[in-house]
Amino acid sequence: AQTVTQSQPEMSVQEAETVTLSCTYDTSESDYYLFWYKQPPSRQMILVIRQEAYKQQNATENRFSVNFQKAAKSFSLKISDSQLGDAAMYFCAYRGNAGNMLTFGGGTRLMVKP
Amino acid sequence: DGGITQSPKYLFRKEGQNVTLSCEQNLNHDAMYWYRQDPGQGLRLIYYSQIVNDFQKGDIAEGYSVSREKKESFPLTVTSAQKNPTAFYLCASAELWGQGSTGNTIYFGEGSWLTVV
Numbered sequence: 001a002q003t004v005t006q007s008q009p010e011m012s013v014q015e016a017e018t019v020t021l022s023c024t025y026d027t028s029e030s031d032y033y034l035f036w037y038k039q040p041p042s043r044q045m046i047l048v049i050r051q052e053a054y055k056q057q058n059a060t061e062n063r064f065s066v067n068f069q070k071a072a073k074s075f076s077l078k079i080s081d082s083q084l085g086d087a088a089m090y091f092c093a094y095r096g097n098a099g100n101m102l103t104f105g106g107g108t109r110l111m112v113k114p
Numbered sequence: 115d116g117g118i119t120q121s122p123k124y125l126f127r128k129e130g131q132n133v134t135l136s137c138e139q140n141l142n143h144d145a146m147y148w149y150r151q152d153p154g155q156g157l158r159l160i161y162y163s164q165i166v167n168d169f170q171k172g173d174i175a176e177g178y179s180v181s182r183e184k185k186e187s188f189p190l191t192v193t194s195a196q197k198n199p200t201a202f203y204l205c206a207s208a209e210l211w212g213q214g215s216t217g218n219t220i221y222f223g224e225g226s227w228l229t230v231v
Contacts, residue, residue, distance in 0.1 A: 035220075042224075043204075043224070047219060050219060095211075097211045101162060103159075104157045107156050
């Protein structure tokens, strides 16, 4: 079974600075996707970024980028120029080709200080 | 407007009562899911379905039941056997692995709050 671990229950960052959220996963599959979802106080799950395992290039979406280390099974999220609206719970998630399911980490609460 | 609609947003259940949460999607997705989220916790899979009239148990299926009579609908019933049902429930959908153009992304509804009174 796949597992996803987020070792940082809480993080804080000063507005306009950069923060990195960590995620590690365990799998025996070779073909899979990794995701970061943002959950603001409204509880809506919003896709931030996704990474295909067979792509070596790290995904980037505006101020959000990932550092995908396949051999180390690590998938960190970097948020640049942090904004107050970035404050939320962030979940790392894994989807492999067996079972079509999405497995989540425990989440990291990000606080942004003005 | 394409998306996933969950209703009701807030629901109160009395002890011993069954309640049903609705989930409808118009994204033409084959796969649908129900997740439970407790305060300050991650998401745990209750049930999922990849095709009409078929579904599989997730990690915490006890005390819950589902049906998938139509592709676009996947209602979740919280039965009286679920002893601690107070939580936030999220429905999600996706194209089957490797199909379509959404990069195997799973999309979520806005959720339903269930409280036992």
